[in-house]
Amino acid sequence: MFPPERIVELPPSSDQSYWQTLGPLPKAHDFFGDGSLFVVNAPGHLPGHINLLARVGSENWVYLGGDTARDTGILDGTAQVAVYVDKVTGCMRCAHADKEAAETHIRAVRELKGYEHVEVILAHDHQGLAENEQRFKFATYGCHSQVPLATINRPRCRTLALKVQIHLLA
Template sequence: MASTDSDTITFPAASPKQTYVKISALDAGHLTLPESLFVTDAEPGKRSTVPSLSFLIQHPSSSSTKGTTNLVFDLGLKRDISGYRTAQQHHISQRQPTTLSPDVAESLQAGGFQPSDIDVVILSHVHWDHVGTPSDFVNAEFVVGSGTLDLLSNGGGKLYPVELFNADELPRARTKELPPVRDGDIAKAFERQTAHVWAPLGAFPATVDFFGDGSVYVVDAPGHLTGHVNLLARVAPGRWVYLGGDCCHDPRILTREKGIALYDDGCGGKRSVHADTEVAAATVKRIGEVVGVEVVVAHDKSWREANRGRFWPGSL
């Protein structure tokens, strides 16, 4: 649903010389999900092959020799499955069938771009189906949410052991981690290093104005995994797009037709696909209540099927 800046009190009005960005969806592989692990009241035994969407965001930039800063949000699946670790391979075996081509690099090339043309890669989080092949992006700065680098190196407890992540996958010299989303000396020190400062924006308690011109905001979207972030972008006067990553895995959760499924955690308790189900549910509720914004989550099969003309070189 589109809106005008004047009837949306959630977000700030456009400035007189407002910058807008062009967003294009990118195919980045498919995986197959059992519905019972993701939504309540699932049809018994139903499995759906869904995309892991990525997005190209082009920002007009006088500081770039190209006149545009090219940003990619999420990298989907690796085109070479041998690049996954043993524990990841076991997980992937439960998500078959998968489609590995086209991946992000191939999708960019089909529209006339090369991976080397990309200036920035922002990862919503570092699960296997979103990290893709970082080595393709030789000129890009990588940006990840707070705590991500520690998660890659040390894991996140018994449900998220280090074996599920590739610690050496991101180019550390070109990777910046956003500051912690809290007050205090640690957060301020991070902010001084990155020049990124968290601030509330409408319904969202913590956002970063990424380009400093109100065109693209990184949104803290906690609950799914340490460092999980989303993007909110202005694409035209009165038009906003929200890229939700894995805030939820089925758009029916956003519309409250379904809830977040719980299942046996193997340790005598219940869990969901989120690290913190309660926090994830609060994040989804916040996103679902935002007015006048097109929300696209990474694994929305129906959105992909209905919007093929909006894939690169088309646009949202």
């Protein structure tokens, strides 16, 4: 799908020469070596799940939390990681492959969210996007031309995520 020269395989989380502690995050890596982008090992959801911490100003950061939590209530402690009964098997299920590891990571992100100059954005926070849509310009996808972010919901377009150009307004 992507050219091999554009793919970087990250070392296992046990590689202490690669992963370093960054604030409340036990395993982060300064991807470019200049403090502008940190890849964060985000265990729990699925094996290999990562988050990104990106500098967006001299003192401001955005934490792209991916599938760390389904909504911000889990981050602020007013909701918990959901478990449910699988209708087919009758067994308890969770959206995270390792619920305990996910909850440990959520606590670290919760602490990071408390930092003054860090904004946490989750992948499935539809309410947050709706409340803050005015803060985002338009995204340009390979299959769309200048359409609002909230209107893009086509699986084929999500595979083109690397072509997205999102500009955060200050």
